[in-house]
Amino acid sequence: MLFLQDPAARLSGKGERQRYDLVIIGGGPAGLTAAVYASLQHLHALLLTRDLGGQAVDTSRIKNYMGYDLISGPELLGKFRDQLLTQKYIEHRLDEVLRVDQTPDGFSLQTSNGCQYQAPAVIVATGMHRRRLDVPGEKRLQRRGVSYRLVHELARYQGQPVAVIGGGNSGIGAATELARIGGCVTLVSSGPLTGDANDIEQLAAAENIAVLIDHEVVVIEGEDQVTGVRVQPRGGGVERHLTVAAVFIEVGFLPNIDCVAHLVRRNRTGEIEIGQDCGTSVPGLFAAGDVTDGLGQRIIIAAGEGARAALAAGAYVRARQNKTTTEGHPA
Ligand SMILES: Cc1cc2nc3c(=O)[nH]c(=O)nc-3n(C[C@H](O)[C@H](O)[C@H](O)COP(=O)(O)OP(=O)(O)OC[C@H]3O[C@@H](n4cnc5c(N)ncnc54)[C@H](O)[C@@H]3O)c2cc1C
Structure with missing residues (x-):
């Protein structure tokens, strides 16, 4: 064609x-x-x-x-x-x-x-x-709250709690964009943040972004739509549940x-x-x-x-x- x-x-x-x-x-x-x-x-x-x-x-x-x-x-x-x-x-x-x-x-x-x-x-x-996370729920809930393409999904989650997975340039950029439209964002990173210094500064200045360093996703939850995500410290430890309407995956x-x-x-x-x-x-x-x-x-x-x-x-x-x-x- x-x-x-x-x-x-x-x-x-x-x-x-x-x-x-x-x-x-x-x-x-x-x-x-x-x-x-x-x-x-x-x-x-x-x-x-x-x-x-x-x-x-x-x-x-x-x-x-x-x-x-x-x-x-x-x-x-x-x-x-x-x-x-x-x-x-x-x-x-x-x-x-x-x-x-x-x-x-x-x-x-x-x-x-x-x-x-x-x-x-x-x-x-x-x-x-x-890259995919390869965790339970990721594939099943794709386009039902699990997203890899932020720009197309942005308006849909205005003002809602969301998680962004990934502490590099893309993850930090996604978290900042989502916070700008009024969402309550949790950024989950399996290691230290590795984005550009300017972007990390902007992230730190945003009041509606929480950052979880050294945490990994265990499972993405929800029946027909994402309702939450479970995370735990890298290498094991106590799991935490985050109530979110969407998970934006930016892991490279x-x-x-x-x-x-x-x-x-x-x-x-x-x-x-x-x-x-x-x-x-x-x-x-x-x-x-x-x-x-x-x-x-x-x-x-x-x-x-x-x-x-x-x-x-x-x-x-x-x-x-x-x-x-x-x-x-x-x-
Ligand atoms: C969310 C996001 C934000 C970004 N923001 C910025 C930014 O602000 N500034 C910046 O400088 N960079 C940014 N980047 C990075 C930038 O987009 C990339 O560095 C750039 O697009 C790389 O260009 P490329 O042509 O090498 O590859 P790509 O842009 O990946 O293009 C590859 C093309 O090859 C095609 N293709 C792949 N396999 C085949 C095949 N077998 N047969 C035929 N076609 C094929 C694909 O369909 C695609 O059209 C961003 C990236 C993302 C994902």
Whole structure:
């Protein structure tokens, strides 16, 4: 399926190609930026993504993207998308890449829509997905009080007691947002708070946030809707019951690496190892954004890496083309 509009007609008037100079996987800040940079180099590139925007569409307040004092995720990613749609050389499909394999000519990609594409170079910009707590009640009560996507649920729990699980940037941000709309918030963290110093200060200043450090969730309770959560000190001890209408789970992320896990070198946490040019252990395979072992999971860093990966992929593709022309066969 095409998303939004089809630039293919503008390109050549031909039907869908199966072979591209470059395939980019992922439509978050890294993938969208890579796509624009690929198009600027006149690479015939294809962007394949499960959804448009990535994780950042979940946030209502972005305060650290240069050029904007404050902007919402949907607004910022809308601008990324609009910029992509003005590019001439890029095609894009809403589709999930199931597997990437090496071939003598580069790579072949299989998608969940049953399509197969080939390209000498691929950029993996698949980002991350949310970790689960794996406690009783979590799965059963999902969308009935258990939530991983704060922005969509915010208005529903206005003024009600809620729990936020997780003491990192996302958990602290969620607790502060919920407190701002008048809820009585308990933030439960299994260790010390690890968010940005400014955000921790804001949290401490809020009168309607209680913080439980070194506590873990034992069970999420409720029949058809969350009614409470039981927590206990990490490593055991006396359980406490919190009466809450919702539980917001913000306990970190895991890299989306299923389609390339068999192919590429990764670190201990599963992130794809990249070099200075965003190249991976496999020549022609580049990676950018949160899926990599690069320091800092931020929109601006993902976008920067997307740009760098596209420049490096462009150089790689042109070098291969030159070699083919000189030697008369594929490199
Ligand atoms: C609630 C929240 C608030 C945040 N707030 C901020 C903030 O204020 N400032 C900031 O700088 N950062 C913030 N971040 C972090 C920021 O969103 C990420 O660093 C950034 O989105 C990473 O971009 P990415 O392109 O690497 O990955 P993602 O945004 O995760 O995008 C990955 C894309 O790849 C797609 N995909 C995955 N697997 C496949 C597949 N197999 N086939 C096809 N497509 C696939 C996904 O659907 C998605 O579109 C926040 C994150 C969250 C969750």
